[in-house]
Amino acid sequence: MLDIWDMLKDLIIKTEKRYDKVKYRLKSKLNLFNDVILFPYRGFGNQNEAFLRGRVLEKEEIIHGDVVVPNSLYYNLKKTWKRYASDEIPGVGVKGILNGVEADSISDHEGYFDLHFKDLHLTELKNGWHDVELEITHMPFDLSYIEMAMGEVLISSQQSSYGIISDIDDTIIHTDIINKIQMVLNTIRYDSENRVAFEGVAELYKVLTGENQNPLLFVSGSSYNLYEMLDTFCQLNDISKAPFLLRDLGIGPSQWIKEDSHSFKTRNIEKILDVYDQLPFILIGDSGEEDPEIYLNIYEKYPNRVMAIYIRHVHSDARKREIEEMTTGLDIPFLLMEDSHEALEHAKSMGWVS
Template identity: 30%
Template sequence: MGFRRRMLRAAAVVEVAVERVFHRGDLSRLLIEPYHGYATPDHLVVRGRVLAARDVDLIDGASRLANARQMMRMFATHEVANVTVASGNCTAISDAEGYFTLLLPRPDADVAGWVDVPVTIRPEQPVSGIVCPVLVTRPDARYVVISDIDDTMMHTGAWSMARNLWTSLTGSVVSRVVFPDAVRLIVELGDAGRNPVFFVSSSPWNFHAFLDEVFGRAGLPRAPKFLRDYGFGADQFLTGNHGDHKGSAIDRILAAHPGLPAVLIGDTGQQDATIYADAAVRHPGRIGRVILRTPGPGPDAMDLSEVERLRGLTVPVTLGPDFTDALAAVRIAVSDGV
């Protein structure tokens, strides 16, 4: 048996064990976990996941151990495959990890902002109905904002695996620290909802509701997120990497907003400069600005080389330990009509 197969089997055993310890789902009652969707020129992209019904309260635990147990419960979901999900006449089938994507016709041109899409499971069940919010970009938008999360929006320590795991698994909705300057930057760039904001992270989809709560408490606007699927299946074991995931998300967001440039926000802890430079090569003229925080040990030689590559592609880059310079640069650009 090959290494990949052995790891896959071991991961499956761990996943089942965690579910037996923490899971309290009821397979006789299915629910839809809604994710924030977005719009393309032709469709509303409605996203979510079918799970067995259960209760997980987002609380500030009395201890790090209590917080860690709560985090483990977020992973102990019982996903349900091959379930028909519907909105009106549009249907989709949940995949092996319970995920589904519904493509609905885009509404009239005068509809913009958040649209609530009712979604049900067929045949309908008592707890199956839910509303999935979808962001329709305003016609007067000037650009899209695409931001990383870990060590860009909030402190994680992602440049260190041990620090990252400790922070992620022992934090709560109250204790997780969102950088105040990041909130100011996103609010300013969003311009009261005029410009759409998207968050991209390698955090698992199980953290979606947790991140929503943390961001809402900090004053960040509601925004679609592109997170990663860390499910284990017969043909899947953590496929792809951070760069592949983030680059693919940028591609999809830009494809959904033809003609609009993008402001990319990240940090130097996880090769964001390289990912963003590659995106600028794939999408000539579409990357209007790159903003990078320099956490932990700061940028290394590779980061600085990639920053110069971005600038060689005529992409303005601002980097520093905080977003003070970035905020000033954004305000100057806005006042100049850029």
């Protein structure tokens, strides 16, 4: 049965690739393509190596441009459609330069490219945000494109006090993740201006990060299609600037539509712990799905790397009792909080922040 499933998935992937090639040729001949662009996501790293992910896409002015549209249901629906109906370009050569260090990549069948910058210790990068020059070096289709773009990575040294890894949905932003229908409606109807941040989130993250002294990274089951909305939401709500590690939507060798959230979050949290292998971390999430279980598993695997776990309670009393039972006897702080102020007060009481 597994072989049949794998064969079906392989057939769908090959069919999608053939369809894309025909679509690119047809749109190119009919001059229906907008300019192709590099759309980088924020990267992260230490003073020896850094990682930056991005995507090669057809530019949609309403998403990637400077055009300002009314904050109305019509335009919010249109934005949602454009975010998920993106035209990605595979096989594009991409080069990145970070403080003189080069890295190369080729976009995959979903348009994603991944750059890995090595030997950064030779450049003596300081803590904080650093620009990355991006360039399209090879375009396999006869399409017009914008050759250059700028990305950025957060560099944090191993001398930082600690790091912070945080979820997004129902952790910093009201999502109603336990009500799937309402969650989908919120995504479709509301843009970044309409979404609501939890009280105290901005202050908590600003104090914990200490102005980029301690790295903050968001690891969320949300998809990269929502990257621009989430980034704007954080800016509007004065939430600390940070990389977003999000999920890919699509069919690939290792996933069907999207990777399981538990495995996705675990894999990316472990990558962060490997990059900052000298730092302990505060893990922040919510009780809506599996954050408590994921974070406790991380703690068991990396017992000396987790300082505390903060979980926003957004579920039922039964779920609260279940979490309390799971964490009985835990030898690190585990806070099941009603609001962000509780986490901030706890961090102050531990002497982690002032």
